[in-house]
Amino acid sequence: MYRFIRTAALASLLASASSALAATPLELHPTPEVDLPVGDDVAFPNGSGSDVIASNCTACHSADHTLNQPALSREEWHTVVDKMINAYKAPITSEDARVIVDYLARIKGEP
Amino acid sequence: MPKHSTLSTPSRRGLLSAAALGGMGLLASRAHAETVDLHVPGGPSTRPLTATYPEKGRMIVQRTRPPWLETPFEVFDTGVFTPNDRHFVSWHWATFPTHVDTDRFTLKVRGLVERPQALSLQELIRDLPRFEIAAVSQCAGNSRLYAQPRVAGAQWANGSMSNALYTGVRLRDVLDRAGVKGGATHVRFGGLDEPLLPDAPKFVKALDIDHARDGEVMLAFAMNGAQLPMLNGFPLKLIVPGWSAVYWIKMLDDIAVMDHPDTSVWTTRSYRVPDTLNHTVEPGQTDYSLIPITRNLPRSFVTNLKPSDTIPVGVPQPVRGIAFGGDRGVAAVDLSLDGGRTWQPTILDKDEGTYGFRQWQSTISLAARGAHTVMTRCTNTDRLVQPIRRVWNPGGYMSNPVEALDLVAA
Structure with a gap:
């Protein structure tokens, strides 16, 4: 595209x-x-939650933004997602936010 | 008919479906032919290199959309002025115009002014005195990739900085044409980029009125003698010499004179650093206040040698690089071969402007075989020196420690 x-x-x-x-x-x-x-040639790796992160996050930025991030703690991922919701008004439900944090913590690994 | 066509915005639903498909891995993957290794512990360390962006040469792709394109570091060895097609690119929102009608584009000047303006490009170019200045544009998060511990954000290596000679008009002359009213304290700037989602905050930044009228802050319609590349803010960009590139509003079309500071999240929540020495805190520390990022700080780099390069033992080796003083000129660039205990001066090349890159050169000779570290340190004309201790804050902003280049003598 x-x-x-x-x-x-x-x-x-x-x-x-x-x-x-x-x-x-x-x-x-x-x-x-x-x-x-x-940027749709780079996709979130398949797995539990990959559809949720793709549908919530890639309207504003391509997946490589996220995939290039370092490994972070769950708390740090929560801070990132909260900033997207509160500062930049991403319409992410709290349930989806939890799925996204779980997904990122899993695919990026422990810092 | 719309004045500017905008990046076609598919329906949100359409975007979501496309994204979901991407997430399911059903879209064809196009492999990037070439990658660069940024050598960061913990990774991800490699990025694609591409020359497929408009008016851009070979650039490091930090993010495809909206584009974060980093200048490959070897470009900085070619001279103090970064070629326009290698000038780094950074956008907050993906929805910026793909076409600007230069006959119908207008720059609005409004708010606390006697005569609100809607200036055409022709008026800016023909009616106001021409002004030129060289200045480094550096992202506030340049070098965030190397923060330890790592932090979230654009994972820039050292190449979200570029130097150019800008041509345009002084902001002061534009404000005087409108006539700033008494009681004005701040001037806020916005461009043609708009957030995708209706509730999201438009990207704006503001300067205080005295800074805005200092005769150096300018509106550029050309850089290095050519019109601005679209991705660098065509047709008009705010240039704030000595200050972080976050203030350099691209596709500038709106100037609002106000009697209060900017209240947007871009000032009150984002782009803030600890109000501490070197903006540095310990991970987990909370007993500090945050202040907005403003001026650049001194930095210096070796550009003709790379980490792990091998040089002949006992033979004079030319070393050269670039430096900039931040919001002041470069007073000195020094080298250390003993971990910062002693420093030797380098020769500064031609001064192309207070706020620009300055090239420097020296010669070293490594007498012993094995590993060596060359440290570089810039002192600006305000006697501000790059710190030798680590710089760290949770945002990964304003990193400027002494650089250490590891070499091998053999």
């Missing part, structure tokens, strides 16, 4: 700017059109 980026060029805009104001001539060029990956 890809999303498309198309950037308009500022070239003509800057080229017509007053040269008296421009201390340095700017070399500008049209931006190429490129794809932006979504």
